């Protein structure tokens with residue numbers, strides 16, 4: 333099939349590369365010329381495991397190309413995916429649909445023959461209607477069907493998620509779209525990934541409901557972790573104890589510094605806004621957002637407490653900056669708030685992240701010094717804070733780390749170490765929801 337994808341960011345790139353790998357003929361369009369040039373040289377502007385290899389093989393096979401020429405790409409396509417950003421609108425948290433609307437207008441003037449216009453971007457309920465309206469107004473001759481096909485991939489495991497999804501949700505209003513979308517996903521369908529057809533509004537809302545539920549689950553276990561600290565219980569055992577119940581499930585029950593990233597914060601905000609607009613308040617989600625916001629700052633207070641209540645003039649080493657491992661994405665990462673909280677209280681922060689430092693420099697430069705490894709971060713540090721659970725931080729040489737530090741304070745905000753092991757090396761150890769006696 334001939335597929336065009338508008339927007340070659342995290343989602344557009346992974347979608348394009350995977351569809352090409354299925355054997356489809358894919359053109360990815362982005363308005364960022366340097367990005368397109370780099371991609372055509374197989375230089376990938378983001379870090380996502382396995383993506384370079386997938387791009388290389390499909391570029392080489394001629395099934396995947398990159399261009400800034402939307403008209404040309406769309407004119408030759410049977411299916412056009414919109415995968416542009418939908419950030420939070422400044423001020424009210426509503427999803428900013430500027431890019432989606434702009435893409436719809438551009439697509440309208442370029443389509444030829446019956447074409448599916450599929451929104452992969454996360455968009456509020458009713459956006460499909462708006463896209464259809466924009467296209468009909470811009471080009472009354474256009475023969476299109478607007479489909480919602482939200483994306484559920486996780487950064488860091490995006491290719492695996494795309495190729496082995498738990499489900500594919502496709503929202504249609506025009507029956508002609510069913511056969512085309514079935515064909516688009518046929519290689520997965522054969523692997524029995526459930527292809528679920530719904531109405532368009534249902535598909536749009538399903539994406540927000542999924543992200544809000546996951547954000548709520550994380551926030552729930554974070555609050556339980558606080559209660560564990562207050563009562564002497566162990567959150568990891570509580571999480572296991574509830575997670576083994578199939579009705580609850582074990583995933584997303586890892587207590588930590590609060591959720592971040594390019595999706596949960598903006599999608600929860602957008603869902604609250606959608607609820608307000610429809611006079612159907614999303615109170616659990618509103619509370620989730622408030623708790624999570626407070627939590628990120630509370631983490632810097634936790635570090636300060638571990639340092640004896642004062643960090644003025646002290647050097648705090650930070651391990652991990654990205655919002656989760658295996659990505660270079662720094663959007664809304666908890667590390668930003670934690671670092672700011674420490675700097676505000678007079679600390680000198682030195683940080684290292686395996687992939688996130690380029691993006692981090694743009695966000696926290698001037699307030700932070702960067703190091704080249706975990707061991708370099710430890711040099712003369714008064715405390716070490718593990719913020720992101722990259723694999724390379726899981727088996728640090730603790731003796732070497734301690735020898736390099738000024739004082740042996742270790743704050744593990746991801747619970748990746750065993751208390752007895754760290755304490756045996758002479759550290760004063762603080763983690764999440766696992767008090768000393770637990």
Ligand code: NAD
Nearest residue numbers: 339340341342343362363416417418431435453454483487
């Ligand atoms: P991104 O910001 O990484 O990429 C968007 C790209 O679209 C940019 O490269 C931009 O230059 C390009 N673009 C914007 N308007 C364009 C236009 N008119 N023509 C051509 N190119 C255009 O965004 P992302 O992280 O890939 O997210 C895209 C959408 O997918 C969002 O709605 C997001 O909520 C959703 N989503 C993201 C993830 C994730 O993990 N990142 C997961 C699921 C869903």
